[in-house]
Amino acid sequence: MAKRKLKMKIINSNAAGINIGSRSHFVAINQVNANGREFGVYAEDMKDLVRWLLENDIKTVAMEFTGS
Secondary structure, eight states, X not given: OOOOOOOOOOSOTTEEEEEEOSSXXXXXXXXXXXXXXXXXXXXXXXXXXXXXXXXXXXXXXXXXEOOO
């Protein structure tokens, strides 16, 4: 069976999704795979994550925690 790509209507173009993990955080800023990045969990990694979000004019984030 062929895999279909489902595009959702972008409601807030200044939003990001973050999957919070114990070893890394995965951040997506739109529906293009190239616009997703992985960040580490240490202070310097968090600074890089915030800098990247600000550079991309992100104003809102939705977070999902994985694990316990």
